[in-house]
Amino acid sequence: xxxxxxxxxxxxxxxxxxxxxxxxxxxxxxxxxxxxxxxxxxxxxxxxxxxxxxxxxxxxxxxxxxxxxxxxxxxxxxxxxxxxxxxxxxxxxxxxxxxxxxxxxxxxxxxxxxxxxxxxxxxxxxxxxxxxxxxxxxxxxxxxxxxxxxxxxxxxxxxxxxxxxxxxxxxxxxxxxxxxxxxxxxxxxxxxxxxxxxxxxxxxxxxxxxxxxxxxxxxxxxxxxxxxxxxxxxxxxxxxxxxxxxxxxxxxxxxxxxxxxxxxxxxxxxxxxxxxxxxxxxxxxxx
Amino acid sequence: xxxxxxxxxxxxxxxxxxxxxxxxxxxxxxxxxxxxxxxxxxxxxxxxxxxxxxxxxxxxxxxxxxxxxxxxxxxxxxxxxxxxxxxxxxxxxxxxxxxxxxxxxxxxxxxxxxxxxxxxxxxxxxxxxxxxxxxxxxxxxxxxxxxxxxxxxxxxxxxxxxxxxxxxxxxxxxxxxxxxxxxxxxxxxxxxxxxxxxxxxxxxxxxxxxxxxxxxxxxxxxxxxxxxxxxx
Amino acid sequence: xxxxxxxxxxxxxxxxxxxxxxxxxxxxxxxxxxxxxxxxxxxxxxxxxxxxxxxxxxxxxxxxxxxxxxxxxxxxxxxxxxxxxxxxxxxxxxxxxxxxxxxxxxxxxxxxxxxxxxxxxxxxxxxxxxxxxxxxxxxxxxxxxxxxxxxxxxxxxxxxxxxxxxxxxxxxxxxxxxxxxxxxxxxxxxxxxxxxxxxxxxxxxxxxxxxxxxxxxxxxxxxxxxxxxxxxxxxxxxxxxxxxxxxxxxxxxxxxxxxxxxxxxxxxxxxxxxxxxxxxxxxxxxxxxxxxxxxxxxxxxxxxxxxxxxxxxxxxxxxxxxxxxxxxxxxxxxxxxxxxxxxxxxxxxxxxxxxxxx
Numbered sequence: 001x002x003x004x005x006x007x008x009x010x011x012x013x014x015x016x017x018x019x020x021x022x023x024x025x026x027x028x029x030x031x032x033x034x035x036x037x038x039x040x041x042x043x044x045x046x047x048x049x050x051x052x053x054x055x056x057x058x059x060x061x062x063x064x065x066x067x068x069x070x071x072x073x074x075x076x077x078x079x080x081x082x083x084x085x086x087x088x089x090x091x092x093x094x095x096x097x098x099x100x101x102x103x104x105x106x107x108x109x110x111x112x113x114x115x116x117x118x119x120x121x122x123x124x125x126x127x128x129x130x131x132x133x134x135x136x137x138x139x140x141x142x143x144x145x146x147x148x149x150x151x152x153x154x155x156x157x158x159x160x161x162x163x164x165x166x167x168x169x170x171x172x173x174x175x176x177x178x179x180x181x182x183x184x185x186x187x188x189x190x191x192x193x194x195x196x197x198x199x200x201x202x203x204x205x206x207x208x209x210x211x212x213x214x215x216x217x218x219x220x221x222x223x224x225x226x227x228x229x230x231x232x233x234x235x236x237x238x239x240x241x242x243x244x245x246x247x248x249x250x251x252x253x254x255x256x257x258x259x260x261x262x263x264x265x266x267x268x269x270x271x272x273x274x275x276x277x278x279x280x281x282x283x284x285x286x287x
Numbered sequence: 288x289x290x291x292x293x294x295x296x297x298x299x300x301x302x303x304x305x306x307x308x309x310x311x312x313x314x315x316x317x318x319x320x321x322x323x324x325x326x327x328x329x330x331x332x333x334x335x336x337x338x339x340x341x342x343x344x345x346x347x348x349x350x351x352x353x354x355x356x357x358x359x360x361x362x363x364x365x366x367x368x369x370x371x372x373x374x375x376x377x378x379x380x381x382x383x384x385x386x387x388x389x390x391x392x393x394x395x396x397x398x399x400x401x402x403x404x405x406x407x408x409x410x411x412x413x414x415x416x417x418x419x420x421x422x423x424x425x426x427x428x429x430x431x432x433x434x435x436x437x438x439x440x441x442x443x444x445x446x447x448x449x450x451x452x453x454x455x456x457x458x459x460x461x462x463x464x465x466x467x468x469x470x471x472x473x474x475x476x477x478x479x480x481x482x483x484x485x486x487x488x489x490x491x492x493x494x495x496x497x498x499x500x501x502x503x504x505x506x507x508x509x510x511x512x513x514x515x516x517x518x519x
Numbered sequence: 520x521x522x523x524x525x526x527x528x529x530x531x532x533x534x535x536x537x538x539x540x541x542x543x544x545x546x547x548x549x550x551x552x553x554x555x556x557x558x559x560x561x562x563x564x565x566x567x568x569x570x571x572x573x574x575x576x577x578x579x580x581x582x583x584x585x586x587x588x589x590x591x592x593x594x595x596x597x598x599x600x601x602x603x604x605x606x607x608x609x610x611x612x613x614x615x616x617x618x619x620x621x622x623x624x625x626x627x628x629x630x631x632x633x634x635x636x637x638x639x640x641x642x643x644x645x646x647x648x649x650x651x652x653x654x655x656x657x658x659x660x661x662x663x664x665x666x667x668x669x670x671x672x673x674x675x676x677x678x679x680x681x682x683x684x685x686x687x688x689x690x691x692x693x694x695x696x697x698x699x700x701x702x703x704x705x706x707x708x709x710x711x712x713x714x715x716x717x718x719x720x721x722x723x724x725x726x727x728x729x730x731x732x733x734x735x736x737x738x739x740x741x742x743x744x745x746x747x748x749x750x751x752x753x754x755x756x757x758x759x760x761x762x763x764x765x766x767x768x769x770x771x772x773x774x775x776x777x778x779x780x781x782x783x784x785x786x787x788x789x790x791x792x793x794x795x796x797x798x799x800x801x802x803x804x805x806x807x808x809x810x811x812x813x814x815x816x817x818x819x820x821x822x823x824x825x826x827x828x829x830x831x832x833x834x835x836x837x838x839x840x841x842x843x844x845x846x847x848x849x850x851x852x853x854x855x856x857x858x859x860x861x862x863x864x865x866x867x868x869x870x871x872x873x874x875x876x877x
Contacts, residue, residue: 028646032645033646034645034646034647034649034650036594036646036649036650082829082833085833086832086833089836090590090592090645090646091586091590091592091793091832091836092832092833092836093646094592094646094649095592095785095789095793095828095832096828096829096832096833098594098782098785098828099786099789099825099826099828099829099832100825100829102778102782102821102822102824102825103821103822103825103826103829105821106818106819106821106822106825107822109818110817110818110819110822219653219777222650223650223653223654223657226647226650226654227654230643230647258665260661260664260665261661261665263657263661264658264661264662267654267657267658267661268658270654271639271654271655271658274639274640274642274643274651275639278642278643
């Protein structure tokens with residue numbers, strides 16, 4: 001039963017990885033931009049939550065009401081003020097977001113030092129549900145997983161059922177013709193970044209309740225999100241969720257063998273998928 | 288006042304100059320065709336008018352206002368639509384979604400999904416298919432309908448006949464009068480001279496980036512057109 | 520018309536040298552003599568700083584070869600730096616090999632390892648390749664932390680016996696390592712200039728300008744990239760071995776440090792000029808000047824570097840050297856390809872005409 005427990009933990013954690021991944025693949029899908037500073041922004045949102053919680057005396061869940069809109073605004077501004085100017089060639093967006101990543105890390109270091117922080121959610125952190133005699137699951141991870149699945153479902157609806165999603169897909173197909181249809185691609189790109197960061201802000205606050213974070217925690221989160229995308233297969237949101245869950249399971253199992261192994265186990269699964277099935281386990285299928 | 292006025296337009300691709308002092312006028316309600324050999328600058332002209340290539344503000348006037356420096360999305364809001372060469376449908380969108388993207392700009396006017404399906408009945412039952420699964424002619428109809436969905440006052444058509452069977456080309460050209468009746472002014476760029484001349488009330492000929500001839504087709508002799516087209 | 524003229528009395532040949540690169544060659548030769556003589560005019564600190572600059576120019580030049588020419592943006596090159604370092608330590612300690620022999624050995628191992636790495640990571644395109652290299656580097660940090668034989672997380676030091684085997688006196692060691700660094704940077708730049716002058720160089724330029732067009736013109740893009748990646752890994756490994764020979768101790772974090780061996784290197788290349796051989800040299804000079812001035816501000820220094828790199832990327836994509844060179848047509852390395860008309864004897868004219876026709 002212990003194994004079932006561990007796998008369950010992995011599944012629940014994987015939901016958060018899927019959110020990191022969804023934010024990353026959303027902007028890649030719409031504008032072919034890979035944001036190397038993705039993880040660092042997530043960590044920055046966690047710090048923001050830390051301060052909003054302290055200033056307003058609210059819990060992490062309530063803080064989302066401030067953090068998510070703020071993240072969306074930051075995303076919109078970042079895209080229009082900086083990243084839109086880098087699009088077109090392959091190198092500039094990559095190198096500019098690498099620079100952004102280093103800047104964010106060191107700004108966080110200047111303001112918050114190297115000390116680790118954590119968001120405290122109160123009693124809910126230790127509450128658990130007894131499913132079976134030997135299987136009890138924390139309430140917090142369950143809520144987080146449910147929210148993650150709901151967000152992925154919401155993204156799916158936005159992408160395939162709304163005018164904004166149609167504009168995302170049209171711009172992704174052919175940005176020039178999208179402009180000929182009256183779509184302001186600069187605005188569409190900024191909306192995609194806003195949505196991406198709003199999603200990962202939720203994930204950032206959630207993960208900061210579960211683990212300690214410091215200014216240099218970001219790259220790890222970027223890598224988890226990236227691994228979830230590749231394991232799941234590019235371009236499919238449900239595939240990404242599956243990829244995140246598999247990554248979570250791999251890490252949970254790896255951690256059982258050796259305390260130093262959880263991340264390594266995740267990397268190994270990622271590399272194995274890349275070697276055996278480079279298109280990912282659940283690649284996008286045609287409509 | 289002409290709906291569209293192009294005044295001594297120069298256009299460049301990087302260092303390469305594609306248009307040299309091109310001037311022309313399009314009156315409201317006309318169908319005007321621009322003919323010329325490959326590389327004469329026809330597509331460049333349309334892309335300049337549609338705002339894909341930037342010009343000096345005064346080089347292009349629409350309804351009397353200088354628009355040369357405006358970008359494509361702004362011009363769509365002003366009522367200029369371009370059907371790009373080679374159709375370029377959004378490949379991951381269904382036929383219906385392609386049309387809806389055109390309607391997203393929200394300009395008021397007669398063109399709705401139903402009205403486009405009236406014009407091209409074939410498309411109606413293909414609404415939920417992927418745009419890539421259609422025949423070339425049907426794809427051109429979607430491209431046509433998608434541009435109409437923006438409710439343009441001026442519709443620019445780049446090589447409608449490219450890669451299509453003559454019968455299909457005929458079918459599409461046959462729709463032009465109906466479109467004009469709805470208040471749309473049309474500029475067509477064509478290599479298919481016969482189609483272009485029979486459809487339009489005014490024709491301009493481009494050669495190596497310059498206007499070499501202009502006038503109503505009836506008043507132009509075959510020899511004059513030949514000379515303007517090939518430069519011999 | 521032109522062909523007819525050729526038949527008369529002229530032929531064409533590709534010339535790599537123009538006036539500014541002729542000036543450049545003289546400039547580099549004089550500089551090299553001056554720097555090689557550093558042990559005679561500089562103190563120990565100057566030599567250490569110069570040695571460090573050389574190592575960064577070498578690393579940045581290699582990264583530039585990958586990113587600026589082959590279109591392979593890697594943020595995992597620290598793998599090869601660290602591995603080269605570990606080969607030196609393991610070879611000298613466990614294998615009892617002379618440390619200087621371990622330097623090329625480190626390069627060799629990295630070159631060999633680069634082949635499977637490429638085969639896996641080339642399945643990722645563009646920016647995903649970039650993150651893939653990062654994952655790989657993470658794997659190495661974590662594996663080396665677990666390996667007890669190399670000290671795990673706390674690493675190992677080079678014992679005095681091994682250090683003394685390089686040269687008996689301290690000055691002797693310092694001089695030797697200094698010259699080795701200088702030789703390394705000259706060899707790396709020489710290698711890059713040579714690669715760029717071969718047909719692979721032409722292929723790389725074509726790939727950089729337009730990958731699709733390069734492919735359709737019969738360039739085997741993956742093969743060219745593989746060769747470049749392996750060559751860079753080899754040189755990175757040697758650089759790593761030398762760097763850690765000087766440091767005298769190694770840990771997984773110092774060996775596979777992304778900030779030291781990749782981020783700084785990226786900043787140097789981007790600021791100096793990506794896709795130019797001169798770029799990393801200018802970038803390294805700027806980097807070290809900034810470091811001297813901002814040393815007291817800790818992390819502010821990295822923030823300033825990041826901001827400069829972003830501004831350069833937005834305002835002058837070919838970097839500071841590219842900006843200047845494009846304006847004045849400077850080229851300090853003989854890399855131009857100009858067709859030169861040469862007067863030839865009538866006999867050869869026919870042969871030349873055949874080639875032209877072909």
